[in-house]
Amino acid sequence: MCWVMAWSGLAPRVSGGEEGGKGEPVLLPDVSHLVLSALVSAGAVADDEGVWGWEVSGAGKGVSVQEFTSWVISTVPGLGNCLSRYVQDRFRSSEVDPAKESSVSTGNTTFDTSDAYLLTRGRAWSISLSVRNTLSEKFLSASVIGMDTEDLLYSENVDAGRKWGIGVLTEDGFENKDTFYGSSGFLCATYPIFRMLLPSGKEKNIMYCHLHTQLKTYEATPKPLGLAFGGSIGNERIFIDEDFSKVTVRHHAVDKTYQNGSLIPNQGYLPVAASILDFEVWGLGGQTTKRQQDIFKKREDIFSGQRRKIDLAAFGNWEDSPEKMMMDMVSDPNKARREER
Structure with missing residues (x-):
């Protein structure tokens, strides 16, 4: 319901035409990761092996209003603004053309199964509800019309069975350095449950990018080669090797840059290493x-x-x-x- 309210205000601006056109179905994004996130936060579903293969529609689980409100405030604070934003969009629409009656018909709805990327429309919407910066509008637009393929910088996909998904949102580009750098960043779990981890403000180890250059020099203590986010050198919160073949995720106790919280189900205290099956890099800085x-x-x-x-x-x-x-x-x-x- 909240997504439909956001869609009704955004669709005319991105399409330039009539909203809620007759015969055109409203494609509802898959938000099962959000529902699971709320259920896990309230303790209705255990944050371990129980999340795999969970069918939200037939689960019969529920949470109290207090638990749901607490989850919204901590995870997706933008969800509470959907109604007020919808009302504001309705007023703007009537001011532009008072004689025109605009309505949103959801009688012809279907779930969207056309997402071809890891950053699906449902996940893009979840991120737009969590971040409080200029990219929020970009992700909200992507949740309506899908991601712009021109923004896709790199993609690698391998078909496999059970997978978990994590993501990183940074305001800095990749630079070949042997130290951590960056101004701001976010970590998020995207599958099977959604969780956004904001900067803690204690440290600034936002991101790390170090690769070999053509001019090799002697290093008494060689620095790790790869990408990393959070933690410290040798104890990174997320570390991706230089071949983009393996990722290592460590417990939040080793990281003071990002907020506490697990990124994968049943993470535990020991480092978790896994093969990378799918990888996407998006550049969302715009034309400037x-x-x-x-x-x-x-x-x-x-x-x-x-x-x-x-x-x-x-x-x-x-x-x-x-x-x-x-x-x-x-x-x-x-x-x-x-x-x-």
């Missing part, structure tokens, strides 16, 4: 960020080209250079030479 990135890339290409060029004139006359004399001596050390001064 894209232009800045293109300018930076163009500048780097120019610098790289300049480093590859060798100005022979700067070395003077090769025939008179000491380098040529040494090369000739190495090629034939017994050859008699006369040095002209």
